[in-house]
Amino acid sequence: MPPPMDDEIILNDCNPSEDTLRRWAFDDNILLIDQDEDLILGRRDYFAILIPLADDPTCPKADYILSSLDFHLMFVILRGTEFHLREVPEAIQLARAGKQRKLHEWAALQERRLAYRQGNGPVNREKALSMGQELLNGICRQAEISISSESSDTWTVQLSVPPSHHHREYLVINKQDGQFAFSRYRQTYRTVVRTRLGADN
Secondary structure: OOOOOOOOEEOOOOOOOHHHHHHHHOOOOEEOOOOOHHHHHOOHHHHHHHHHHHOOOOOOOHHHHHHHHHHHHHHHHHHOOHHHHOHHHHHHHHHHOOOOHHHHHHHHHHHHHHHHHHOOOOOOHHHHHHHHHHHHOEOOEOOEEEEEEEOOOEEEEEEEOOOOOOOEEEEEEEOOOOOEEEEOOHHHHHHHHHHHHOOOO
């Protein structure tokens, strides 16, 4: 969420029109809602409005918009269904049509994430760390990535958020085919791995 501003205007609008989104994008003092505004920005039907705004150098919320979209699509790729994954190529196409390099680099990141989702093996330790960096981090956040454990079949990559490191996320990656399973809770590892990867971990 953008930093608090003086004289904030909270619209309490969970279904903003295109005109409202554009007004919001160019005014640092306007919030769509008081909390979790980024959840509104992740709607697929807003991509065609928001991605060009993220490409507009005169838009004061351009970076915030792109960061919010990155966070949304990151989790779509990590745990979304095939139906939800369809929105990723649409976002890539819109970003590729942009003029700024940051949009093209962001589109390339989404393409790499999609390739990981399809399975991109075999995976050694270095590649597992690269997958963790690009699947769990992005322009929306940068946290510590490490290998937390290894079995004969899988790598377990951990994201740990400083300074407290209380928030952690996990990626269990099949060494042979690169298929992965995502979890925010360590105790769900084995269930997720058995269900998604069919690995004996």
